Amino acid sequence: MTMIRSGIYIHIPFCKRKCYYCDFNSYANMEDSFFSFKKAIIKEIKTRKEELKDICTSVYIGGGTPNVLPPIYIEEILCEIYENYNISKDVEITIELNPGLIDEEKLKSYKKAGVNRISIGLQSWQNDLLKAIGRIHTVSNFIENYSIASKYFDNINIDIMYALPNQTFENFKETLTNVIALKPSHISCYGLILEKGTPLYDMYERNEVKLADDEYELMMFHYGAEFLEDIGYRHYEISNYALPGYECRHNKLYWMDLHYLGFGPGAYSFVGNKRFGNIKNIKKYIEMINNDGHAVDDVDELSLEDQMSEFMFLGLRMMDGVNDKDFKERFGESMFSVFKDAIYKNIGLGLLTKEGDILKLTHKGVDVSNNVFEDFLF
Amino acid sequence: MSKVRKENKRNFCIIAHIDHGKSTLADRLIEKTGVLTEREMEEQVLDSMDLERERGITIKLQPVRLIYKANDGEEYELNLIDTPGHVDFTYEVSRSIAACEGALLVVDATQGIEAQTLANLYLALEHDLEIVPVINKIDLPSADPDFVKKEIEDVIGIDAEDSLLISAKEGIGIEDVLEAIVKRIPPPSGDQEKPLKALIFDSFYDNYKGAISFIRVFDGTLKQGDKIKMMSTGKEFEVMEVGIFRPNLSPVDFLTAGDVGYVAASIKNVSDTRVGDTITNAEFPASEPLPGYKKVTPMVFCGIYPAEGEDYENLKDALMKLQLNDASLTFEPDTSAALGFGFRCGFLGLLHMDIIQERLEREYNLNLVTTAPGVIYKVYKTNGEVIELDNPANLPEPTLIDHIEEPIITATIMSPTEYVGPVMELCQDRRGVYQGMDYLEPTRVLIKYDIPLNEIIYDFFDALKSRTKGYASLDYELKGYKTSELVKLDILINGEIVDALSMIVHKDKAYERARKMTERLKENIPRHLFEIPIQAAIGSKIIARETVKALRKNVLAKCYGGDVTRKKKLLEKQKEGKKRMRQIGKVEIPQEAFMSILKLDDDND
Numbered sequence: 001m002t003m004i005r006s007g008i009y010i011h012i013p014f015c016k017r018k019c020y021y022c023d024f025n026s027y028a029n030m031e032d033s034f035f036s037f038k039k040a041i042i043k044e045i046k047t048r049k050e051e052l053k054d055i056c057t058s059v060y061i062g063g064g065t066p067n068v069l070p071p072i073y074i075e076e077i078l079c080e081i082y083e084n085y086n087i088s089k090d091v092e093i094t095i096e097l098n099p100g101l102i103d104e105e106k107l108k109s110y111k112k113a114g115v116n117r118i119s120i121g122l123q124s125w126q127n128d129l130l131k132a133i134g135r136i137h138t139v140s141n142f143i144e145n146y147s148i149a150s151k152y153f154d155n156i157n158i159d160i161m162y163a164l165p166n167q168t169f170e171n172f173k174e175t176l177t178n179v180i181a182l183k184p185s186h187i188s189c190y191g192l193i194l195e196k197g198t199p200l201y202d203m204y205e206r207n208e209v210k211l212a213d214d215e216y217e218l219m220m221f222h223y224g225a226e227f228l229e230d231i232g233y234r235h236y237e238i239s240n241y242a243l244p245g246y247e248c249r250h251n252k253l254y255w256m257d258l259h260y261l262g263f264g265p266g267a268y269s270f271v272g273n274k275r276f277g278n279i280k281n282i283k284k285y286i287e288m289i290n291n292d293g294h295a296v297d298d299v300d301e302l303s304l305e306d307q308m309s310e311f312m313f314l315g316l317r318m319m320d321g322v323n324d325k326d327f328k329e330r331f332g333e334s335m336f337s338v339f340k341d342a343i344y345k346n347i348g349l350g351l352l353t354k355e356g357d358i359l360k361l362t363h364k365g366v367d368v369s370n371n372v373f374e375d376f377l378f
Numbered sequence: 379m380s381k382v383r384k385e386n387k388r389n390f391c392i393i394a395h396i397d398h399g400k401s402t403l404a405d406r407l408i409e410k411t412g413v414l415t416e417r418e419m420e421e422q423v424l425d426s427m428d429l430e431r432e433r434g435i436t437i438k439l440q441p442v443r444l445i446y447k448a449n450d451g452e453e454y455e456l457n458l459i460d461t462p463g464h465v466d467f468t469y470e471v472s473r474s475i476a477a478c479e480g481a482l483l484v485v486d487a488t489q490g491i492e493a494q495t496l497a498n499l500y501l502a503l504e505h506d507l508e509i510v511p512v513i514n515k516i517d518l519p520s521a522d523p524d525f526v527k528k529e530i531e532d533v534i535g536i537d538a539e540d541s542l543l544i545s546a547k548e549g550i551g552i553e554d555v556l557e558a559i560v561k562r563i564p565p566p567s568g569d570q571e572k573p574l575k576a577l578i579f580d581s582f583y584d585n586y587k588g589a590i591s592f593i594r595v596f597d598g599t600l601k602q603g604d605k606i607k608m609m610s611t612g613k614e615f616e617v618m619e620v621g622i623f624r625p626n627l628s629p630v631d632f633l634t635a636g637d638v639g640y641v642a643a644s645i646k647n648v649s650d651t652r653v654g655d656t657i658t659n660a661e662f663p664a665s666e667p668l669p670g671y672k673k674v675t676p677m678v679f680c681g682i683y684p685a686e687g688e689d690y691e692n693l694k695d696a697l698m699k700l701q702l703n704d705a706s707l708t709f710e711p712d713t714s715a716a717l718g719f720g721f722r723c724g725f726l727g728l729l730h731m732d733i734i735q736e737r738l739e740r741e742y743n744l745n746l747v748t749t750a751p752g753v754i755y756k757v758y759k760t761n762g763e764v765i766e767l768d769n770p771a772n773l774p775e776p777t778l779i780d781h782i783e784e785p786i787i788t789a790t791i792m793s794p795t796e797y798v799g800p801v802m803e804l805c806q807d808r809r810g811v812y813q814g815m816d817y818l819e820p821t822r823v824l825i826k827y828d829i830p831l832n833e834i835i836y837d838f839f840d841a842l843k844s845r846t847k848g849y850a851s852l853d854y855e856l857k858g859y860k861t862s863e864l865v866k867l868d869i870l871i872n873g874e875i876v877d878a879l880s881m882i883v884h885k886d887k888a889y890e891r892a893r894k895m896t897e898r899l900k901e902n903i904p905r906h907l908f909e910i911p912i913q914a915a916i917g918s919k920i921i922a923r924e925t926v927k928a929l930r931k932n933v934l935a936k937c938y939g940g941d942v943t944r945k946k947k948l949l950e951k952q953k954e955g956k957k958r959m960r961q962i963g964k965v966e967i968p969q970e971a972f973m974s975i976l977k978l979d980d981d982n983d
Contacts, residue, residue: 218931254942268941275943300943310942313949349907368907370932374953377946 005088007058007253008081010041011264012066013282016101020134020203023195025266025280026064033282037264038073040289042080044263047293049084051271052261057088058250061095061115067102071109078113092249094119094157100137102145107152117248118149119157119188125175129164132209133192133200146182155246157186162220164192165200165209172220176227185246189224190239191217218367237318238366255318257311257330265295273307275300304331305378308338313373316352321360335359342375384636385565389457389594391475391507393499394484395492395851399514403484403546403555404442404458408625410552411444411456441580441592441638442625448560456559457638459579475501476669477579477594477638480508480563482555483530487513487521487543490529490822492851493792499534508563511538512555517545533818566596566636574598574606574659576633576641577668581651583699587618589645590627593657594638596668601632605660606643609667613650614660615643651702676708676724677785677856678731678751678835679768681878682738683720685745685958685969690719696742697721700734707734712769716878716962717747717972722769725751728835747960747969749878750976753831756783756859770880773866776917782882783859785831788813791842793850795823800845808833809884828857832882867892869899870913870920874963878972892922895975902971905929910965 014034015026059081066074074095081087094117095110102120110118120142124130127138149156158179162172179187194201194211203209212220225235233241240251253260262269265285268277279285279297288295302310308331315322327335336343336359343359346352351365351372365372394400444456459477475481481502485491502509511530513523523543530538542558544551580592593600600606604617619642621629633639645651656667684693697709708724725731731751738744757765757773758780767773789810793801795817802812805827813826829838834854842850865888869879879899883891892914899912903926914922959966 214931221931268943270942277941277943298943306946310946313945314942367931368929370949370952371907371929374949374956377949377953 003057004249004253004256004258005057006052006054006258007060007250007260008052008056008085009250009260009262009267010059010061010066010077010081011262011267011278012061012063012069013037013265014063014068015065015098016068017134017136018199020132020200021192021195021198022134023198024064027282030282033286034069034073036286037282038069038076040286041077041264043293044289044295045077045080046084047289048261048263051269052085052259054259055086055088056091058092058253059087059094060250061093063096065098065101066095067097067106071106071113074110074115075113078115082114092117094248094250096121097145097149098137099142099145102149104148107149111152116153117155117157118153119159119186120146120149121159122175122179123159123161124164124167124171125178126167126171129167129171132165150182154185156184157188157248158182158184159188159190161190161192162224163212163217165211167212169216169220169223172224173227176224180228180231180233186240186242186248187228187233188240189221189228191221221367235319238369252318255314257307257314273302275302307331308335309377312339312376316359316361316369316373316376319360319366321358324357324359339376346372346375384568384570384634386452386454387457387565387636388454388480388559388563389459389478389566389636389638390480390482390559390563391459391478391502392482392484393495393502394514395486395489395495398484398486398489398492398495399546400484403482403512403514403544403552406546406549406552407444407456407458407556408442410556411446441623443622443638446556446560449557450560454560456556459638475505475507477577478507479566480510480559482510482512482559484512484514485526485530487515487523487526488518490526491533491792493790493824493853496533496792497790497853509536510555510558510562511536511541513541513543514546516543517548517550529819568596568635570597570599570635572597572635573662573664574600574604574657575664575668576600576657578651578653578655578657580653581702583702584642587642587644589647589651589702590640590642591645591651591657592638592640593633595633595635597635597664598659598662599632599634600641600657600659606641606657607660607663608650608652609656609658609664610652611650611655615645615650618642618644649702676706676726677831678725678727678753679722680725680731680751681712681714681717681720681749681769682709682723682735683714683717683747683749683878685747687718689744692742693721693738693744693746696738696744697723699742700737704734706730714749714771714878716876716960716967717749720747724768728837728839745958745969747878747972748976749972750881751835752882753785753835755785755864755882758782767882770866770882771877773882781861782864784862784864786828786857786860787831787834787854788857789827789829789834789852789854791825791827791850791852792818793823793825793846795821797846797850798823798825801825801842801850804838804841804845805829808838809886829854830860830862830884831856832884865916867895868915869895870911870915871899871903871967872910872963872965875915876962876967879975888916889921896922896924898974899971900924900926902974903965903967906965908964 013026014030015028017028018026061074093115095115096119098121122142123135125139130138160175160179194204200209204211228241229235233243235241236247237251237255240248242248259271260269261271265278265282266280268275276296276299278295279288285295311327311330312322312335322335324335343352347354351362351368353360353362361369361372392400392404441457441459444458446454446456448454483499513526515521516523527538527541530536530541542551542554544555575597576593576595578591578593581589584590600617600620602617602619605614606617607614619629620633620639621627622639627640658664684690701707706726709721712722713719725734728751735746735748739746752768752770755767757767759765759774759778760780791801802825808829810827810829813828816824818824839852842852863885864882865885867881867883867888868875896912896914903910905926905928907929909928910926912924912926913920956966959968
């Protein structure tokens with residue numbers, strides 16, 4: 001297995017329509033900006049080439065909905081990446097696709113551009129639930145799209161969600177059963193998060209939707225984990241499951257606290273001891289890039305303590321946990337001395353477990369991971 | 379500055395109900411007499427605290443000197459002493475009244491006289507002040523000046539024929555007010571040749587000059603270099619500076635009989651300038667002090683604790699400074715197992731308590747946790763001893779108590795007749811005993827009830843306002859003490875009594891309050907990794923119970939496209955929130971939980 005080194009994230013901030021629960025940086029009805037956006041992001045990719053010299057083992061094109069763009073744009077963007085960065089030979093290149101807008105032409109074009117992994121947002125197997133959260137596709141759109149996609153790609157992720165408004169336990173089981181029948185190599189299974197500023201939030205405030213309570217949501221999460229593990233998917237991160245050998249490299253890069261560059265509006269980068277984000281507004285992003293090739297809006301310079309905290313609360317999201325050898329290699333001391341109190345307190349509470357050099361969340365710890373992570377802040 | 383002869387001085391105050399336009403009128407008077415240029419003039423100059431401006435009420439009196447050239451060609455010096463309008467601040471009003479010869483009675487032409495205005499007015503009449511009725515807001519379509527005039531005559535029994543009709547907002551009739559002050563309010567009496575007698579009616583602490591006293595000179599003169607003596611303590615100081623209010627402090631050469639001004643004398647200790655004390659000349663002392671004020675006794679008590687323990691000294695310092703110009707505030711050190719070191723503080727009423735808390739938080743940047751307000755109970759023990767109890771935590775064992783008495787107030791409520799039903803219902807519900815009712819006029823009624831004070835301090839005022847659409851007004855005075863069946867209600871969180879949440883309530887109200895308190899606490903205590911019982915108990919008997927369920931899960935958040943910073947900030951916020959919580963046994967209780975039980979009745983059920 002290739003060692004994970006560093007990665008590149010490309011943010012496509014467009015959607016045909018915003019889903020009601022989504023608070024990601026994406027916008028509908030911006031077709032007029034596609035071209036100037038593409039020009040800008042290509043310029044950004046070129047300008048920032050000095051920022052990342054390390055070997056790049058994954059590229060992730062996310063959104064938004066990358067498949068709203070003309071596929072040729074994706075080819076151009078990837079070409080620019082290949083030209084300016086040190087891309088490893090067996091790089092993992094993922095593109096997120098939303099059903100309803102996938103066709104054979106696009107898939108061929110992505111494949112030609114070097115994409116070798118696709119991630120399709122299904123969310124649920126019930127049309128009424130899809131409609132209720134503002135998805136533009138139906139289950140049959142998804143099935144059609146998936147069957148074409150599987151002709152071109154063998155590494156496919158399907159995104160599903162639980163704790164959706166009005167979703168029953170049976171609905172969720174039905175979703176799981178149908179998804180595994182397609183044998184995707186990877187499944188991301190997320191609980192719905194009610195975010196301020198989204199239409200769903202307003203609907204909730206107005207009492208127009210009912211959401212699953214904590215207990216119910218937890219039951220679905222546990223059920224999903226057990227169900228998928230039973231048939232051979234490994235639960236390698238809180239929300240992610242994969243067949244052996246198909247864990248998403250780019251995903252793991254984040255949890256392993258490795259470096260990455262993010263291009264596009266609102267995309268985040270982490271290089272050196274700095275985390276920084278681009279400006280979110282598309283027009284401003286394009287303007288800033290056109291002016292000086294950069295669009296950084298928000299910089300967080302990390303102290304040594306910040307770096308240690310992040311290493312821990314990111315690393316612990318992986319079911320394999322954090323290895324003290326890696327911690328020592330990075331920081332020159334043992335996490336068992338730096339975070340002595342936090343670690344032993346949580347071991348005492350039954351939320352963490354220590355196996356030699358390795359520290360990981362217990363099942364109970366996964367459920368209340370934020371309580372555990374909080375203790376790793378200084 | 380005191381070249382103006384005594385005959386050309388007028389000292390006056392303004393008596394008005396909240397939002398009847400007192401501050402606006404004061405602003406117009408200042409504007410008209412040109413103390414400040416229009417550019418300097420900010421709306422409502424006299425309400426110097428931000429808090430006052432936000433709430434639109436005056437809490438602290440703040441004097442100002444106006445120079446006015448009257449129609450008779452003479453120049454007059456007018457000293458305006460602003461007064462607060464709320465029932466809690468009657469004490470402040472009495473201070474300003476003692477420093478004046480006359481009062482403007484401002485009444486809203488659309489609303490008529492309110493209960494508190496009446497109380498303050500009686501105070502002014504007691505001091506023989508000349509009353510000048512001013513009917514404000516005559517520009518409003520619903521203004522009915524004739525009706526208000528008649529009301530003033532009927533209710534107060536003073537001649538309202540010469541009432542001034544004005545609109546402070548529109549600047550109508552301001553000149554007439556100034557003329558009336560000159561013509562109708564008498565000049566100050568007093569003799570500048572006699573030994574110095576000056577009444578301290580207010581004071582505040584200045585970091586450079588020390589304690590500064592606001593004074594009204596009755597006899598004699600006062601200048602820089604004079605040796606002065608405080609007549610209540612006998613302490614002597616040398617005068618560093620005397621001055622007047624324009625409205626900022628402006629030094630002058632001397633102050634003389636009839637003047638209103640301030641004196642600074644390097645007084646380091648705040649308690650050396652007691653409001654109500656008389657200042658005299660140390661070398662030629664007066665034989666008798668001025669009458670001073672009736673000492674006010676606080677009626678409402680609560681514990682105030684710094685949210686962060688290390689702020690204890692700062693809190694103490696702030697309370698001392700506030701007490702300097704608010705003698706009605708009392709405090710003494712107190713400790714709570716739940717809240718640590720703090721103070722048991724006494725206030726005139728609930729608004730006074732609110733104001734002090736807000737001033738501590740804003741002006742002194744303190745983060746506070748307060749306990750439920752209570753009153754002073756008289757506990758008669760079986761051994762014959764009587765304790766005055768202001769802190770429920772100190773209530774003796776039930777077996778040692780013979781009986782308990784609680785303070786009763788007489789509430790005077792003025793209300794439009796259509797709300798008599800709801801008002802009486804509210805009073806009845808608060809264990810009130812009906813005393814009588816007077817029709818002031820066909821549409822307005824004065825209702826009297828004797829009500830236990832501890833029922834008033836739980837949002838009675840808010841409940842009254844909401845039941846009468848804001849039309850009713852309230853005044854109250856202490857009537858006395860009465861035996862009552864009172865019990866101590868304790869709250870147990872995870873099996874441990876939280877002393878700061880204990881309160882004394884009437885037996886019949888205990889269940890309802892217990893239920894509401896446990897419900898509120900349940901809403902405000904975050905889930906822990908274990909289940910937390912919240913119980914309310916009288917002695918060993920549990921009368922209400924709620925449970926905070928164990929935390930079983932967090933949001934299993936994904937990482938937002940590499941936005942680790944956001945994730946970290948969320949975790950930091952979560953952690954920061956916990957830091958500010960109080961640890962009771964294994965349970966972390968947020969400040970909001972303590973605060974949430976303070977207003978149990980705002981749901982009005």
